Amino acid sequence: MGGSSSPCASCKLLRRRCTKDCIFAPYFPPNEPHKFAIVHKVFGASNISKMLQELPIQQRADAVNSLVYEANARMKDPVYGCVGAISFLQNQISQLEMQLAMAQAEILCIQMQNNNNNLCEIQINNNDNNL
Ligand SMILES: [Zn+2]
Secondary structure: OOHHHOOOHHHHHHOOOOOOOOOOOOOOOOOOHHHHHHHHHHHOHHHHHHHHHOOOHHHHHHHHHHHHHHHHHHHHOOOOHHHHHHHHHHHHHHHHHHHHHHHHHHHHHHHHHHHHHHHHHHHHHHHHHHO
8 A cells, every 4th residue: 555655647657756845736636537648648648747837926827727628629529629619619709799788779770769759759849839
């Protein structure tokens, strides 16, 4: 039994000794082996290590989360990866913006019709007064 010195998921997969200052250990715990397996497959362990080293410690967890997300997207969609999701959502945004613009135009039309009717009523009233 290794006790507290059980290697992180990365070192376990790479079959190397997990040292106290292992850069992966805080983000790839041994109970979540799939997280490292997938980023290693897509980005490669040495690239991940380089990326993490270039970041301040307080941003590394976020970077690991986005790398895992991107790697998962790349596995699901080998052609577009998470760009596929981004362009799908961008299309949805522009469709919704068009619907919103149409709804706003409709509101404007109704308001103008109401205003015209009010004007008409005023004019009719004025005519009544004149009579
Ligand atoms: Zn390690």
